[in-house]
Amino acid sequence: MTEKKPHVAVIGGGLVGALNACFLAKRNFKVDVYERRDDIRKAEHVKGRSINLALSTRGRTALRMVGLEEEVLKNGIPMHARMIHGVDGSRNPILYGKEDQYIMSVDRRRLNEVLLSAAEDNPNVTCYFEHKVVRCDFTTGEVEFINKEGKKVQNKVDLIVGNDGAFSAVRKEMMRATLLDFQQEYIPHGYMELTIPPSPKDEFQMEVNYLHIWPRNEYMMIALPNLDKSFTCTLFMPFDIFASIKTEEDLMRFFRDKFPDAIPLMGEETLKQIYMSSKPLPMVSIKCSPYHVKDKGVIMGDAAHAMVPFYGQGMNAGFEDCIVLDEMLDKYNNDFAKALPAYSEFRKVDDHAICDLAMYNYVEMRKSVNSKLFLMRKKLDNLLFTIFPSSWVPLYTMVAFTRTRYHECIEKRKHQDEILNKVLYIGGVILFGSLAVSVVQILNQNGVSIHSLKDHFTQLWEAYF
Structure with a gap:
């Protein structure tokens, strides 16, 4: 230059x-x-x-x-954590990282x-x-x-x-x-923005410092807080499900089945007005x-x-x-x-x-947060992060709370998965072995032959591992 x-x-x-x-x-x-x-x-x-x-x-x-x-x-x-909304109205938080990370x-x-x-x-x-x-x-x-x-x-x-x-x-x-x-690449899912207004007392209607998620496996809704004490909700769904909701009755039936706790927060008339006057947008x-x-x-x-x-x-x-x-x-x-x-x-x-x-x-x-295995993995991730903060950093923490290069985040996560899979495998072998020994002892005490159970144990081992 x-x-x-x-x-x-x-x-x-x-x-x-x-x-x-x-x-x-x-x-x-x-x-x-x-x-x-x-x-x-x-x-x-x-x-x-x-x-x-x-x-x-x-x-x-x-x-x-x-x-x-x-x-x-x-x-x-x-926003310090995800707040998971169950169909039954339950709410369970999942921290993003450490308590001071948001x-x-x-x-x-x-x-x-x-x-x-x-x-x-x-x-x-x-x-x-x-x-x-x-x-x-x-x-x-x-x-x-x-x-x-x-x-x-x-x-x-x-x-x-x-x-x-x-x-x-x-x-x-x-x-x-x-x-x-x-x-x-267009994905076969679209999105539509809805809203949860402030309460009549001009207060937030849900916990403030969370990203709220309604995970429903094939689709989900999320909500983020605004300064005016409202929440902006975004409904993510396959386009064919959006297309299947043609009337206000269809809409309310769908929400009562999948997002029942959101209806009183949004207000039925507001939900109808926004949804029926909007169209899902592509991603x-x-x-x-x-x-x-x-x-x-x-x-x-x-x-x-x-x-x-x-x-x-x-x-x-x-x-x-x-x-x-x-x-x-x-x-x-x-x-x-x-x-x-x-x-x-x-x-x-x-x-x-x-x-x-x-x-x-x-x-x-939309799906994994409903899995007990996923939630166990998150807890194990956070435990290892607490014990080994310099050598074990969860994927989300690396992406959101560091400037670790994105491709390195993926490589490190793959290495962590390999370690966890080995730990879980070894743990499974030990658990299975302990269980097998206990069962054999009980059966021997009751006069049951070990040889007669050999095939059953073999089938069970192959199915489990």
């Missing part, structure tokens, strides 16, 4: 784009942010976006690096507004709204937009950064310019590689690795992208020709890993 201040176009003024603008401006780059939608700070309603987000260590670290962590945390609500429920819109305002407070940043990308030239650095008046606008920059979401226009342009592998998982083109283009956040929401890491992973790019720019002294390939190669293995973990965690949240 020359001594001239690098000029960067950040495409997308959402969470990752606005934070990235803060990071790049901190490097004294000239940054132009282009957002396809209107300024979220002026919009009355924001459609098609989940209200709540779960902020954890990776995201908090990124916010801290641009001086925004405390500003965001003061408008968040800590994730934060934060409001998407408020967070986006904080990030945009922080970016614009820097004199190096200029934001342009209602600008739609129509063309990117990754040889010259030229970007062409259509503005709100329908006129073409062009800019020529040193670097084009695509932070424009799962259906990224920048990524589409990159696919024309380079050999970019691309994988997109997509996207992987691609590489993330860059030459020294002129790079994609980050959902543009590079959109994921289903079940690990609560979409935003956190996107924010961590900003950290990793910043580290690569430091390492290579702002030389885009070296920093971009290094970023792309380093980051893709972790982004692909968290996409896979997010898919896995849906099964855990």
